[in-house]
Amino acid sequence: MRALTWQGKHDVRVETVPDPEIVNPRDAIIEVTSTAICGSDLHLYDGVIPGVLSGDILGHEFMGRVVEAGPKSTLKKDQRVVVPFTISCGGCFHCKKQQFSACDNSNPAEKQDLTEMQFGHAVGGLFGYSHLAGGYPGGQAEYVRVPFSDVGPIVIPDGFDDDDVLFLSDILPTGWMAAENADIEEGDTVAVWGCGPVGLFAVQSALKMGAAQVIAIDHYPNRLRLARQMGAKVIDYTQTHVLEALMEMSGGHGPDAVIDAVGMESHGFAPDTMMDNVKQAVGIGADGGHVLREAILACRKGGRVSVPGVYGGFLDKFPLGAMMEKGLQIRTGQTHVQRYTKELLHRIAEGEIDTRFMISHRLPLEQAADGYHNFRFNQNDWTKVVLKPNMQPAAG
């Protein structure tokens, strides 16, 4: 099959690799019809996440058609499914508590040592996101082996286009959980840092959950335009003092809840020494920390801090004093995707949630490398790239 493989920093290529097959009884094989490039894929692209090996297949937002189901799978051939990026067994302590991304049993035992050392506990398995998260081949490919296919994939009824439902795999539930973690009450002001796909979905979700106003913060004009289109007020931090503006826009009260949809994503999963190197080399480490510090300072007393942004190591100068003295709560975590897929599919069906506005570009899988390059270096216009294995390249 053809698949997008990681070769090194800023070097991804579509190559021919062996087709996957059923390995474990609960597996299914999916023929991919749509797969997206995620913001977090860019940090693999930037080569700042350890545990990615040359030839690894990337991609964790994908959907497609079941072509083969293992003896213990509940899927049937030809069903259309969206596959959560988190791999979860459904039966362990965490899965039973619906903490699906904390699954004990999805990261292969021999791959758990490093995160167990780094975080105190091993993380669950993820598709296409380094060998620390299991080393599972990802979804930017013609076919994917999906473990625990009786738990994760959600079957899509007729009547939906791929573009309607693809984002159930990650960014839609991630934005939704970000807003849920903010414990929004009627009348709240919610501030969202970062108008990437997760931030934009967090804006949409916060408004759905009853926020009186959502204030989105970014610097890309086009992304701010999309946030405004979703119903947010916007702050361009290149022209405005963010803290002062947030106080003034919330009656001197401060936002009731703050959402950091930026994170230090470029340092996801990296140990601190590596992070320091990256900070020096890339010069963005301080920005990542800056958002969380600013969000904590902005948040009103007794307010809520929600962190969907990815962090992987250590943060300098974390304002713990502000958190304690103001009595803030913080909630974070990789998304428990399986907890939300059914409800969000229903909301899509009811027309309550729009997903299409996000997509700026659709490309054939063969042009995935172009997609990565532009998503990385032309962030204003390239808000979301969807790859289609069956799409014909545009003429010329």
Added chain:
Amino acid sequence: MKLYSDREQDFAARSEPIERQSTLLWGLGLGALAGASAYALYAARRDRDGLSYRPADSAPGRSAKQSRFGEYAVVGRTVTIDRPRDDLYRYWRNFKNLSGFMENVKSVEPIEEAKGRFRWMIEGPAGTDVRIETEVVSDKPGEEIAWRSLQTSQIDTKGKVSFRDAPGNRGTEVEALIAYDPPGGELGRWIAKLFQAEPALQGRRDLKRFKMLVETGEIATSANRKSDK
């Protein structure tokens, strides 16, 4: 100095070390613990002299900063598995099942099943195989299984797995302990670690695989094809 717990003390002292017949220690890994070092020996002696005596705390001895179990290294690990302890006991007591989740155990076959005697074939690095013959020395249904190596083994080792009800209906706390006389001492352990066959490392992974197998019916792998597994 922290002393080891009664359970481990009992476990380590119950039998005398048998004559060492091999220079290999690849095998039968279960659990985690750094072994005795020269410093630990020194510290233990110093502590016995009363320079820094402290009463034992509640933690298992293998988590002590300094510990010593005679000539044995002891590794151990506890994992909670969401199944009744009788089921887990029965699965483990059928020793032939063990090779299903112990990565470097090729097979466990009965020698004299009635006497609880089994032969373990264990894969070491560089294609070396190690043979261990064990007999069950304690068998309490639903609670504990313990075994030790016979004179005919290439490694002097003993192991114990115990099953206790976890609080709050969380299933069973499975604790596995392995004691072994490390041939080659620290150096041997270090070399083995390079090959990922060090008992503590291997044991930690094996227990996780046991949990996967009984909780999910399979052992997680990222291999995309059976031949890559």
